[in-house]
Amino acid sequence: MPTVLLLGAGSDMAVAIARKFAAAHYDIQLAARKAAALQPLQQDLQVRYGITATIHDFDATNYSTHAAFFAGLPTQPDITVCAFGYLGDQEQAQRDWQEAATIIHSNYTGAVSILNVVAESYEARRKGMIIGISSVAGERGRQSNYIYGSAKAGFTAYLSGLRNRLFRSGVHVMSVQPGFVNTRMTQHLTLPPLLTAQPELVANAVFKATQRNKNVLYVKWPWKYIMLIIKMIPEGIFKKLKL
């Protein structure tokens, strides 16, 4: 049985991804900060899909534990999905370094730390796949969420560099750029329905893209063009916009 490791397994998007892979008979390793809370999900995956699911404590910001965490998994996963992230509060993060640091570490530093470990192992075995869930918010900084956006920008650049480096060893790296996704993370926001994906749609797209070794995945196709336009707006104009 191939195995998928899900880092940040408690999020709605991760749950949908876990179910999608489990339905395709992958075993699932669920990792998150309070692993015990993942038990219902673990049971659900086993009952619904008859696969083996395990749960593991993992704290993205506790860097020194990452190597031991990965080495201690019951089997080495064939696919690692980095799905953790923290939206945070932009206005608070502008004033309060603690909030800014949490956003940066949860979306960027923590991801780099664990994926460095995973990449090392996959490179040595000359196989494996890494999937990073980044965000379109990383493509251009906007006043409404540039701290989150900048961390995701860093993550996107990291993933593209990693893809470049691991290509020769046969390890594939995929970056996923979901736009708005209807999750608990965004339940307090009003999102445009046509541009908003359900977690299941993200999961389906991710699963399909892994079968085709896609490099960069935009979950709802308009996003690719929206971001293209947003990136093309000259800075002189962009800075005057209320985005």
Added chain:
Amino acid sequence: MQKRLANWGNYPTITSEENAFTQEQQLREFVVSNRQLIARGNGRCYGDASLGKHSISMLKYDKILSFDEQNGFLETQAGVTLDQILDIIVPKGWFLPVTPGTKFITVGGAVASDVHGKNHHVDGAFSGHITEMDVITGDGETVTCSQERHTDLFWATCGGMGLTGVITRVKFDLKKIETAYIKQKQLKARNLEEVIRLFDEYKHYTYSMAWIDCLQKGDSFGRSILIVGEHATKADLNPKQQEAPLKLPAKPRLTVPFNLPSFILNTFTVKAFNWLYYGKNFKKEINNVVPYEPFFYPLDAILHWNRGYGKAGFVQYQFVLPLEQKAGLVAILQRISEKGWGSFLAVLKVFGHQDSLISFPMEGYTLALDFPVRKGLFEFLDELDEIVLQYGGRLYLSKDARMKQDVFWKSYPNANRFADIVKTYNSGKRFESLQSERLLLTK
């Protein structure tokens, strides 16, 4: 987030702050730090029972916790829908002990409405199949209750419309099946007299219900089609079906994409529909073997058929009358026929005996009718309520959007006792819906 919410009847509509949880700890914290909360499943009750200022969407609380394939027990979080459950249990030879006419409801909704199925006269309502369940009460505690433990909470939660707290986990038993098919018999009844006689004649069947044409007068007053069925055995299937008796062929779904203008559903179209349905081509008796889905969930094949009633929405009027009060049934059908406000859907069913605190079923006849919201409708339904009261019947809270307070208090004999138990567990008056406000159940 502030959201416009309505249940299946699209009446009434409310702006509500919706919150979803996957972790029990967060859910409990939310309960103790807020008020005017109501749990919401899949919004398939017709009226205002799961609408409130703050709604707790249970749809993400959707984990199946265990499935004992040997003995047929299932344990799930409350937001799992019946269709997800069927996908897992049917291929293993198990079925729901009780199912309503749609599979798009949650387990929590099934408990809070104490739903009944076509087999009520044989297997009772959903509550009779629960081994235990967890409820988060008003003080944020998770209480495990059953027919033996915390029985007051248990019985007030079954049919209690979410007013005792948030159901989080339910364990219940399943029914063994050999195939995913139903051996059904459809019988044409010339009038009400005949269909009631047929119900009695075929009461040994596990499943039964009848579609009534309520626009008929005179000799064909109450003409109907009685449908009865049993789970098919392997021997009942054709050779092709026998190859995989627990597997159904996949089929595409139809959907009504937007609200149809309400004039489409008028007396004329109902007449035409009923004419086609009961028309001359229908033989006196049809016997066949069908997949379980069209038998139990004929309407689910058309997703969002509720939009067919237009923007103003509709209400479903479902009442039950004691067995010996057939005259009440005649009186109500007569009022409807005189008024000419036929219902597309008119479903008649005979309930078996049920002792319960606040659940809807009692031994007798239950009739469910759809009426599009229009001028004069509520006055008309108030008149029907009087007839229901006069004959000792009551209305189904899960379908209700408009019943007046005194109708409820007069017709549910345990109303006071129920309200007392709600008071005990709903401390701080946290749980409240439009319905509970209207009926003064949580005051």
